[in-house]
Each structure stands twice: as structure tokens, then as C-alpha cells.
Amino acid sequence: METVPSYSPSIWVRVCHALPRLDLTMQMRDNSFVPDSWEYQQTLLVLSSLSAIALIFSLLVVLAFLVHYCCCHRSDSGNTSDEEEEDDDASGGHGYSGRKGRGICCVTWVSVAAVTLCCVAIGVGFYGNSEANDGMYQLTSSLLTANYTLASIDLLVADSVAGLQQSISGPLTTMEDLFTGNKPALVSTRSCRRLSERVVSLLSSLTLARGLVPTDGGTGNGSDTIIGVLTPAPPSIAPTLTPASSTQGPFSPGWAANTLMVNEDYRWLSYVLLLLLDLVVCLFILLGLAKQARWLLILMTVLAWLALFLSWGSLGLETATVVALSDFCFDPNTFVLNSTNFNTGTSTDILDYYLTCSRRMNSPFQQLLTQSQRALSSIHSHLSNLERDALPRFPKAERSLRDVQQILNSTEGNFHQLVASLNCRGLNKDYIDSLKGLCFDGMEGLLYLSLYSFLSALAFTAILCSLPGAWRSFAGDSEEYEDSDSESEDPFTSHQDSKRFLQWQPWL
Numbered sequence: 001m002e003t004v005p006s007y008s009p010s011i012w013v014r015v016c017h018a019l020p021r022l023d024l025t026m027q028m029r030d031n032s033f034v035p036d037s038w039e040y041q042q043t044l045l046v047l048s049s050l051s052a053i054a055l056i057f058s059l060l061v062v063l064a065f066l067v068h069y070c071c072c073h074r075s076d077s078g079n080t081s082d083e084e085e086e087d088d089d090a091s092g093g094h095g096y097s098g099r100k101g102r103g104i105c106c107v108t109w110v111s112v113a114a115v116t117l118c119c120v121a122i123g124v125g126f127y128g129n130s131e132a133n134d135g136m137y138q139l140t141s142s143l144l145t146a147n148y149t150l151a152s153i154d155l156l157v158a159d160s161v162a163g164l165q166q167s168i169s170g171p172l173t174t175m176e177d178l179f180t181g182n183k184p185a186l187v188s189t190r191s192c193r194r195l196s197e198r199v200v201s202l203l204s205s206l207t208l209a210r211g212l213v214p215t216d217g218g219t220g221n222g223s224d225t226i227i228g229v230l231t232p233a234p235p236s237i238a239p240t241l242t243p244a245s246s247t248q249g250p251f252s253p254g255w256a257a258n259t260l261m262v263n264e265d266y267r268w269l270s271y272v273l274l275l276l277l278d279l280v281v282c283l284f285i286l287l288g289l290a291k292q293a294r295w296l297l298i299l300m301t302v303l304a305w306l307a308l309f310l311s312w313g314s315l316g317l318e319t320a321t322v323v324a325l326s327d328f329c330f331d332p333n334t335f336v337l338n339s340t341n342f343n344t345g346t347s348t349d350i351l352d353y354y355l356t357c358s359r360r361m362n363s364p365f366q367q368l369l370t371q372s373q374r375a376l377s378s379i380h381s382h383l384s385n386l387e388r389d390a391l392p393r394f395p396k397a398e399r400s401l402r403d404v405q406q407i408l409n410s411t412e413g414n415f416h417q418l419v420a421s422l423n424c425r426g427l428n429k430d431y432i433d434s435l436k437g438l439c440f441d442g443m444e445g446l447l448y449l450s451l452y453s454f455l456s457a458l459a460f461t462a463i464l465c466s467l468p469g470a471w472r473s474f475a476g477d478s479e480e481y482e483d484s485d486s487e488s489e490d491p492f493t494s495h496q497d498s499k500r501f502l503q504w505q506p507w508l
Contacts, residue, residue, distance in 0.1 A: 128448025
């Protein structure tokens, strides 16, 4: 990336770009960013399918634990009474199973640890979502700034062309009629007309983006003959720029910024809702364990299944996005120069000039601007000669001459602004800023979101494996409470227990 000043791929971009790529036939493929290629899309599908494989593995693990709790526990139920009696004798007859207590404690701590891991993942997800949003905001801001520069260039060209055309059709024509009897003055006036038409022709070919189409059959003049496709624009420019819906123009930074902002809003909101869903599930699982509410845990189990599928699914989508973004960020210039979406309305030389902005490169507009500047200077010289030689003999031409000079001064002011706007520094800075926002903050945010999805998927897998044990412990506790209540209501059972207690006391 020596061609892009002040930008170089980050270490994460290099690592993700170096990942091996396999297509659906398990053959190695190139990692060049070609999003329209089916072979490249296959490599992204293979990487995304890894999360599907991990989802299947998680389902198998959860299924194994369910079989263990449902089948193995029933087979061991015949031995539980003897073991509980032994545990009661070992514990002094207090009626609480030591092994069962250890099992309940283990299940509880596993659930708490899984919920804690899920909360950590949620924190990572919120940070990653914020970083990705910051990167997209910087990208859209840079695109809007570049769009403003391009719109300003087209507006300056339109105003300059309109002013010169107005001078040709108005004051210069009047001066030709007045200078009919003076050949030197007539020659100078016609030279001004010819030079003005030359400048109009040069500036009309200066627009960076085609997609500026004539209206009124091409018979209009000035800014009325140009409809810009660069949107949105600042309020001062917006009235003269109207989207051309009938003509499909080239890549527009304004359109790209609007599209990215809308998609980013939906993406940010989707992740916020997913994070809130995970947070609600984790908090209510803790509440259900604390209150021993079986119905609440059943409801949270259903939501945990949903969160598990969403976590693995989002991980697959994030994996493909991270890899594709790393491929683009590793060499963005090559993709922009070779993509027809960008260079349809602009030549490759102009794109290369603005993307690299090297001091060794000459501006592709240098010759055109030089010719225009010389033509404007020549017009000034002819007008000065007319003011010195012809006005004393033709005083009626003074007003027309002043009008032409005023239009020429306004055109030269626009021309100087146009030269400054056409310099590569401004647009190249916007390009570098957009790359930094997308490839640094955006890439980092996506990596954190991938980590969040992976950790949350692991946490919900552990939660789904441990919750059946919690249900079993709750059911056992309720049975013990029911047995204790029935025994307390039976007078004979209580009498036998009291007699057994008296016989057990050694001092009686």
C-alpha cells in the first residue's frame, strides 16, 4: 500500500487477509477482493459455514446433556434411596443428601458462571457495536465531504459556463453591432467571442462525474442546462442540483453515504436488540435460580435456544464480512481502479490521480486549466484595448463593455476556486479518512462483535446444558417439602420420630 499516503493496512487486516480460502469443492482460491465473482463468494460461504458446523456441535452437546439428565437419572433412581439413607446416617440424620447437595451446588455454579460469561460477552458486544458505528459514521462523513467537493466543482463549472454564454449572447453581440465601422475594435470583439467559446468548450468537458444531462433539448444555457446527480448537497447548492432519475449515472458519494447511513441504522438497531435480548435472558435466569421459579427458567430456556441460534448465525455473517472487508482494505486502490462501478463516468487516470495524490504525478486537468487561463487573460487584454481605444469613439459601448468585464471578473473568481477544488489534496484526504474509518474502527468493531457472538454462543450452550439440572433440583426440593409436610400432619409418624430420637440420645 505504498500508493496510498498515510494509510497502511492494520495488523488485523493483514491477519484476516492471510486466512486460507476454499471454495465449495475444497480447492484453494485467491484472496483478492472480487465481490462479483462466484468463486470469491464461495470462499465466503465456506467461512460462514464454520459457524453452522459449530451450531450443530453445540446442539449435539446440549442433546447429550439432556439424554444424561432424562435417561441416566431415571436408571439411577433405584439406588438413590439407599444412598440418601447412608448420607443421612453420615450427616447425623438431618435428612439432607450430601451428594445431592453437591450436585445442586455444581449446577448452580455452572449456571452462574455461564451467565457471567454471557454478561462479559454482552459488554464486548456493546463496545464492538459502538466502534463499528463510529467507523461507519467517519466513512459517511468523508463521503459527504467528497460529495460536497464534487458538487462544488460542477456548480463552479456551470456558473462559469453560464456567465460566458450570457456574455456571448448579450454584451459581446451588442458590441459587435456598435463596432461595425471600426475594424480593429470589431476584430478584438470577435476575438473575445471566440476565446469565450473556447473557454466554454474547455470547462464543459471538466466535470468529474458524467450523469450531468442537458434539459430543454439542450437549448438552455447556464446552470439550467445541467442536472446533477450528486446528492445530497449543501443548502446553497441543492436548488441547482436535481437527481436525474431517467439517467443511470456513475458512482455517487452522496448516494453511497445515504445508503450506508440507512443500512448502518438498521444494523446498529439489530445488534442493540440482540444484546438486550441476551441481557434479559441472563438476568432472568439468575432471578429464576435465586427464586427457584421453574416456570421462569422454562421461559428463559426457550429464549436461550433462540439466542443460541442468533449468536451462531451472527457469527457466520460477521466472519464473512470481516474477511471480505480485510480483502478490500488490504489493497483498496486496485479494487477502485478496476471496478466499473467507480470508473464508468471517470477515466482511470483521474481516479489514480485522486487516489494516490503523488507529487510526481501531474494533474490530468493541468493542460485544460492552462489553456483556459490563457484564454481568460487574452480576453482581459482585448477588453483593455477596447476600453483604451474604442470607448472614446463609441461611448454607447461602455455599458456593454462593463458588463463583459464584470462577467469576466466573476468567471475568473470561479476559475481560481475551481483550480483549488480540482487539486487532489482535498478529495484524497476524504478518501484516506473514509479508509481509516472503515478499515480501522469498522474492522475493529466487527472483530469485537465476532468475539461477542462466539462467547455468547458458548455461554448459552453451557446454560442450556445446566438448566435441566436446576429443574431436577427444584423438583426434588418440592418433593422433600411435601414429604415433610405430610409427615408433620401424621401423628403416628411424628410419634415414631420422637421415639427414635429418644432412643438415639445416649444419655437417656
